[in-house]
Amino acid sequence: MNNQSKTAFVVLAVSIAAVFIASSVLVTTGAEATKIVKEKIKGKGKKGVERIAAAAPIATSGDNAYITWWSNKTGNEEVMFRASTDNGATFGDKINLSNTTAADSDDAEIAASGDSVYVSWWERNETSDTPVARVSNDNGATFGPMLMLATNGTIGGGG
Numbered sequence: 001m002n003n004q005s006k007t008a009f010v011v012l013a014v015s016i017a018a019v020f021i022a023s024s025v026l027v028t029t030g031a032e033a034t035k036i037v038k039e040k041i042k043g044k045g046k047k048g049v050e051r052i053a054a055a056a057p058i059a060t061s062g063d064n065a066y067i068t069w070w071s072n073k074t075g076n077e078e079v080m081f082r083a084s085t086d087n088g089a090t091f092g093d094k095i096n097l098s099n100t101t102a103a104d105s106d107d108a109e110i111a112a113s114g115d116s117v118y119v120s121w122w123e124r125n126e127t128s129d130t131p132v133a134r135v136s137n138d139n140g141a142t143f144g145p146m147l148m149l150a151t152n153g154t155i156g157g158g159g
Contacts, residue, residue: 056068056069057069057108057109057110058110059110059111059112059117060112061112061113061114061115061116061117061139062114063085063086063087064083064084064085064112064139064140065083065084065087065088065091066081066082066083066084066110066112066117066140067081067082067091067110068080068081068082068097068108068109068110068119068121069108070098070105070106070107070108070121074096076100076101076103076104076105077098077104077105077106078096078097078098078099078100078105079096079097079098079105079106079108079119079121080094080095080096080097081094081095081097081110081119081140081143082094082095083117083139083140083141085139092140092141095140095143097119097121097134097143097146098121098123098132098146100123102125103123103124103125103128103130104123104124104125105121105122105123105124105132106121106122106124107121107122108120108121109121115137115138115139116135116136116137117135117136117139117140117143118133118135119133119134119135119143120132120133120149121133130148130149130150131149131150132146132147132148132149133146133147133149134146134147135147
């Protein structure tokens, strides 16, 4: 191999290494990206568990905007929801979607399509870690029952 070939080989090897390093640093999933921007705070939850504060998830469909978040203002974590029918200029009253006392409700996610809004989260306590969801078919005005997603068989209800 002559010097020019060796130089080209080294440049190529360094370039490949740089691309690999950059891709492993820059390519993240949505969850990883969220973790990057989260701010750690000490929670008042069970056993002084370290809690995470993050941006509230938002979904849109047509002129409707929906937002969900979890809050500890009731003494335990609850999943809250608000809807806007005017592109976010105003929002209706907040709705407590989880309203549970035996578990903390957190890590809410939201999606919307047409008139339907889908909110999912986790119900957590010392003995359980359960994914749940509630569905609205009227632009977030009302929601059906809490769906226990880890249950076997068909689950569902009105919404």
